[in-house]
Amino acid sequence: MSLWIWLLIACALAYAWKLVGYFVPAKLLEDPRASRIAGTMTIGLLASLTVVNAVASGQMLAADARLGALAAAAVALAFRAPFLVVVIAGAGAAALLRFLGWN
Numbered sequence: 001m002s003l004w005i006w007l008l009i010a011c012a013l014a015y016a017w018k019l020v021g022y023f024v025p026a027k028l029l030e031d032p033r034a035s036r037i038a039g040t041m042t043i044g045l046l047a048s049l050t051v052v053n054a055v056a057s058g059q060m061l062a063a064d065a066r067l068g069a070l071a072a073a074a075v076a077l078a079f080r081a082p083f084l085v086v087v088i089a090g091a092g093a094a095a096l097l098r099f100l101g102w103n
Contacts, residue, residue: 065102069094 028034054070055061072093076086 065097068097
């Protein structure tokens with residue numbers, strides 16, 4: 001099968017999964033546990049995506065300026081900086097590390 005067939009199958013499955021969400025009873029969605037679980041899953045997925053993008057290059061691990069950017073952003077978050085400051089701190093750290101030769 002070609003890549004396009006797999007892509008179309010994935011699109012159809014994603015759309016079907018979205019349609020299934022309309023059949024979930026409202027009583028289940030109003031439960032506070034469901035809200036907490038959904039929020040926790042979102043945070044976990046976002047954190048794992050961030051880590052994978054920071055340390056992976058293709059199928060290999062990479063230690064480059066992205067790790068420094070992630071560390072700088074984590075420090076800014078620890079100091080409860082606004083989101084824009086966190087992004088600028090990470091970008092600035094990556095730029096500085098790349099300028100210093102840590103690619």
